[in-house]
Amino acid sequence: MILDDLFAGSLEDAARRRAELPTARLERIALDQPAAIDAVAALQRAELVHIIAEVKRASPSRGRLANIPDPAELAGEYARGGASAISVLTEERKFLGSLDDLRAVRAAVDVPVLRKEFIGEEYQILEARAAGADLVLLIVASLEQPVLERLARFAEELGMAALIEAHTRDEFQRGLDAGARILGVNARDLKTFEMHPELFGELAPEYPAGVVRVAESAVLKPEHVRAYRDAGADAVLIGEALVTGDDPAATIQEFRNA
Secondary structure, three states, rough: HHHHHHHHHHHHHHHHHHHHHEEEEEEEHOOOOOOOOOOOHHHHOOOOOOOEEEEOOOEEEOOOOOOOOHHHHHHHHHHHOOOOEEEEEEEOOOOOOOHHHHHHHHOOOOOEEEEEEEOOOHHHHHHHHHOOOOOEEEEHOOHHHHHHHHHHHHHHHHEEEEEEEEEHHHHHHHHHHHHOOOOEEEEEEOOOOEOOOOOHHHHHHHHOOOOOEEEOOOOOOOHHHHHHHHHOOOOOEEOHHHOOOOOOHHHHHHHOEE
């Protein structure tokens, strides 16, 4: 499965970076950062839907989407448009991202920043905090339950939050069992890459009070955001529709007003 290859590649890349920057030194850098922004508070239910806007150059399924020579400039546009958080793809091989993108975005905005990466070990979470991230993505499908719970706890020990991502009902329950405070439902089937936006609506009533409800994928038009919001979403993560459009700030405003 392509997800397995993405995780393997990300862990190989992390091992390469670890050889250059050992864990002990990285930890000191991470602990010297200003306190993380409270992403849970930033994404809780509000009158208008929260938008998590993504800096995303490419994807395995769609190939190159946008050049994005200046991720900080794009993130600034997102923030001006009203984005409540910025997601930055840092995976190098298929998504063409980097930790430098994350650092640039962190320096440009004052909203929470998410490191979107295929995270399987603590070193990658330390990298995220050292680069200024406030939350990290943890994908249930590729993590055994004890590892998922351990990584979520580690992120919280660093003052961060974890966006725990589920693609099925079983993964949704595992996310809750791991103590998720921000739980995303991704509409993309990881085996077929087909979209099932109805999945969020099916699971939304099962969110406990206080857990931030995030809908991911299958968002190209304002009506898609409206459908997720009507189903109970607190926040919607949007990438492709923003990086391929002409005016990301205006697009975010249109989506928020949907």
